Amino acid sequence: MNAALIAETPNPVLEPALAQALDAALQRIAPVWPLDRFIAVNPWWGFTQQPLPEAARRLHGLNGTLATWSSAEYRAVLSRGEITRQSLAEALRRRGWPDEVEAFLARPDAAPAAPPRLRLTDWLESAPGEGKGLSLTAVVIHAIGQHCASWFDQGQALWRPAAGEGLYAAWKRITAHDHGLSLLTGIPGITARLAALPDDPERLLAEACRALRPGAPERYFTALLLSVNGWAGWCAGLAWRARQQGGTDDSLRQLLAVRLAWDWVLADLAGDDALRAAWRRTLAEDDAALDDTPWIWQEALEIAWQADVNAGLARVEPVSDAARPPLEAVFCIDVRSEPLRRALEAQHPGIRTHGFAGFFGLPIDYLPPGGDVARPQLPGLLAPALRVTAIADSQARTAGLRDGIRGRLARERSWQDYRTSAGGGFGFVEALGLGYLWKLVRDTLGGSAPEHPDGLTAAEAAQLHPVLEGVSLDQAADLAAAVLAAMSLPRALAPWVLLTGHGSGTVNNPHAAGLDCGACCGQTGEVNARVLASILNDPGVRERLAARGVSLPADTRFIAALHDTVTDEITLYDPPNDGLQSVRGWLAAASAQTRHERAPALGLADCDDAALAALLRWRSRDWSEVRPEWGLANNAGFIAAPRERTRHLDLHGRCFLHDYDVSRDPEHKVLELILTAPVVVAHWINLQYYASTVDNRRWGSGDKVLHNIVGGNIGVFEGNGGDLRTGLPLQCLHDGQCWRHTPLRLTVWVEAPCEAVEAILVRHETVRALADGGWLHLACIAPGGGRIFRRVPGKDGADWRPVVVAEGGRS
Numbered sequence: 001m002n003a004a005l006i007a008e009t010p011n012p013v014l015e016p017a018l019a020q021a022l023d024a025a026l027q028r029i030a031p032v033w034p035l036d037r038f039i040a041v042n043p044w045w046g047f048t049q050q051p052l053p054e055a056a057r058r059l060h061g062l063n064g065t066l067a068t069w070s071s072a073e074y075r076a077v078l079s080r081g082e083i084t085r086q087s088l089a090e091a092l093r094r095r096g097w098p099d100e101v102e103a104f105l106a107r108p109d110a111a112p113a114a115p116p117r118l119r120l121t122d123w124l125e126s127a128p129g130e131g132k133g134l135s136l137t138a139v140v141i142h143a144i145g146q147h148c149a150s151w152f153d154q155g156q157a158l159w160r161p162a163a164g165e166g167l168y169a170a171w172k173r174i175t176a177h178d179h180g181l182s183l184l185t186g187i188p189g190i191t192a193r194l195a196a197l198p199d200d201p202e203r204l205l206a207e208a209c210r211a212l213r214p215g216a217p218e219r220y221f222t223a224l225l226l227s228v229n230g231w232a233g234w235c236a237g238l239a240w241r242a243r244q245q246g247g248t249d250d251s252l253r254q255l256l257a258v259r260l261a262w263d264w265v266l267a268d269l270a271g272d273d274a275l276r277a278a279w280r281r282t283l284a285e286d287d288a289a290l291d292d293t294p295w296i297w298q299e300a301l302e303i304a305w306q307a308d309v310n311a312g313l314a315r316v317e318p319v320s321d322a323a324r325p326p327l328e329a330v331f332c333i334d335v336r337s338e339p340l341r342r343a344l345e346a347q348h349p350g351i352r353t354h355g356f357a358g359f360f361g362l363p364i365d366y367l368p369p370g371g372d373v374a375r376p377q378l379p380g381l382l383a384p385a386l387r388v389t390a391i392a393d394s395q396a397r398t399a400g401l402r403d404g405i406r407g408r409l410a411r412e413r414s415w416q417d418y419r420t421s422a423g424g425g426f427g428f429v430e431a432l433g434l435g436y437l438w439k440l441v442r443d444t445l446g447g448s449a450p451e452h453p454d455g456l457t458a459a460e461a462a463q464l465h466p467v468l469e470g471v472s473l474d475q476a477a478d479l480a481a482a483v484l485a486a487m488s489l490p491r492a493l494a495p496w497v498l499l500t501g502h503g504s505g506t507v508n509n510p511h512a513a514g515l516d517c518g519a520c521c522g523q524t525g526e527v528n529a530r531v532l533a534s535i536l537n538d539p540g541v542r543e544r545l546a547a548r549g550v551s552l553p554a555d556t557r558f559i560a561a562l563h564d565t566v567t568d569e570i571t572l573y574d575p576p577n578d579g580l581q582s583v584r585g586w587l588a589a590a591s592a593q594t595r596h597e598r599a600p601a602l603g604l605a606d607c608d609d610a611a612l613a614a615l616l617r618w619r620s621r622d623w624s625e626v627r628p629e630w631g632l633a634n635n636a637g638f639i640a641a642p643r644e645r646t647r648h649l650d651l652h653g654r655c656f657l658h659d660y661d662v663s664r665d666p667e668h669k670v671l672e673l674i675l676t677a678p679v680v681v682a683h684w685i686n687l688q689y690y691a692s693t694v695d696n697r698r699w700g701s702g703d704k705v706l707h708n709i710v711g712g713n714i715g716v717f718e719g720n721g722g723d724l725r726t727g728l729p730l731q732c733l734h735d736g737q738c739w740r741h742t743p744l745r746l747t748v749w750v751e752a753p754c755e756a757v758e759a760i761l762v763r764h765e766t767v768r769a770l771a772d773g774g775w776l777h778l779a780c781i782a783p784g785g786g787r788i789f790r791r792v793p794g795k796d797g798a799d800w801r802p803v804v805v806a807e808g809g810r811s
Helices: 003-008 016-027 051-061 071-079 085-094 102-107 120-125 137-153 167-175 178-183 190-196 201-212 218-226 227-244 251-270 273-284 293-314 337-345 395-420 422-445 459-461 471-485 526-537 539-547 581-602 608-621 669-676 676-695 754-763 765-772
Strands: 329-333 352-356 364-367 386-391 465-467 495-504 556-565 570-573 636-641 654-657 706-711 715-718 747-750 777-781 788-792 799-804
Touching: 016 178, 016 251, 016 395, 051 218, 051 669, 071 293, 085 102, 085 293, 120 251, 137 167, 137 178, 137 218, 137 227, 137 251, 167 201, 167 251, 178 190, 178 608, 190 251, 201 273, 201 754, 227 251, 251 364, 273 676, 293 747, 293 777, 329 337, 329 556, 337 352, 337 654, 364 526, 386 669, 459 654, 465 526, 471 526, 471 539, 471 669, 495 526, 495 669, 526 539, 526 556, 526 570, 526 669, 556 788, 556 799, 654 676, 669 676, 669 747, 669 754, 669 765, 669 799, 676 765, 754 777, 754 788
Parallel strands: 329 352, 329 495, 352 654, 364 386, 495 556, 636 654, 636 747, 747 777
Antiparallel strands: 386 465, 556 570, 706 715, 777 788, 788 799
């Protein structure tokens, strides 16, 4: 690196080809949400314009990604009967393999090839004389991780050493004074070289590219970003959310400048021209072909499961002839709702349940009492348009509660700041440490109730209810009409209609939001359910709905409810005092039935309901419990159809169930909404679980026991540093002996004409790419009948082929 050269080059800019390559690399990184809004994301979202096997090959070449299980894992699944010889034969046929099943099974299993070394730090580690102490890559990743944790901190640290500076500028200033780097790298004078770097990140990018001359710049830039994928995802998330609000964020670009600077400095210090030449040749080579065998196994596993579901979907169970149901309940489409819906329907033949996205169609954010920042209560794909606040029964009471809550929370924050301050920490332990003995004992014995998400006491929460701000009755009626149409609710509604959100009450769980409602951006569905119930019960709204031709029975009452997915208990909000005895009994019985269905997977079989309920409540309060529930583990399917299509099926909590009646959607607008929003959210969830299972080291967050929270709510380190760990912890997927999640790509069944679905895909490139590229499977059920057609992409367009359904499901 030549300081004089840097000084002589005024305002350098990237060449157009390099600028285009850099922008393309930035687009490869999937966004990550903070822990308090943790939602599942397809971590390979930036590669979905390619077929999944091709994207897998490219990802393997970039950072060694494994996109399938090993053949040994699939052979174990075969021995358990989850893959059949019939499904294996069908997978071989679909992928055009000439092998018979026996010949395929006799093939030796091939280990994946080592990925190429695309970053200069990879080459420097293998150079003669290197390899002392930590690897250079580990030093670089740790240093970047520590800097990002400090720079992005959201209040965990007492002070920010780089406030007011850009990410790159702060890194350059601080790193230039970090003399420990010479010890860690074994390179004397490295800080002086870092200090000589350009002050501006754009200048750094231009000068480094001019010096290094990468032959395949997009590949190189992407490989650099994937080496710090956790922090890259965080930066991509900042940009995503900034765009939703009409702004911009260049943190990801600055992070790339930091990572590129490390490669430039270390390569320059090595001074090995032959090594650089070898690196350039490797960078310019095509990605090596991967063994296709695992994809045969993967497709066979998916075909076997699909066959069982297809057999059930081929018939319809008629609805009870009851003139009017005694109860209807709308649940989130979350897979954990499916067992509870079955259990509730089993309590009375007239009970009807429905599936709808758990944000209930409300484009809202929520400003908690005492809070300064509103939290989104809708899918991460969308931006909120309306604000919800909490009020009491009078303005005076509301103001008093808000002031009291703000004061209490401020005192708690001040006390926390004192406890963690340099001087206060010692005095706190000496003076008051023994007073915390009871708290430690209580927490150890499972006595800590999960905190209210807004930090409210039970008494405060009981006096407040959420309301929409600044919305007229006409606007509320418009919103209600749109939601009711999308829900496909029957016209003869029951006297009681539950709007049932869900949440998961746990303690000492950094990823707790990942167990809450993904459609509510990692929050519980309480706020959305209560707001919608309030709107639909409003006489003024009902009057305006009737004028629009949407008549609700005068005696129908909507009640907000919340399903606790740890205990399967259902809480009702703002219920009437009378008339719910039967409803409460049905809910209690359904909760008990669902608990017993889930108990074996939690190691709690053979308990009576009282003991089981107590054990599950204890799990939610036990700070040492790493598996309070299994979340959405084993999710595999999405079904958009009338409930009659699935009511008779036990789907084992593996399917997202969305009500859809094509006969009430002649223009297919609701169908379009389902395919472009809930299906994409379900796909994100599915691929997050998939990637975290097949390659947890790169795309999951590792061992939950080793997690340390970073920056307040940013994410977690596994241990004390390194890259930010994203994705799901192993304990969400594996019970210590076997996998609890089987990685299947999402299969989407829609009861609608094939041509209607195809027309929607033509208009929406993102969803079409998912279907064309094998990121999900798509099938149509003939409306009113039982024939199923699967979509088969081809070079000249897609073909819809009939599925042969055999009794018993295995065909």
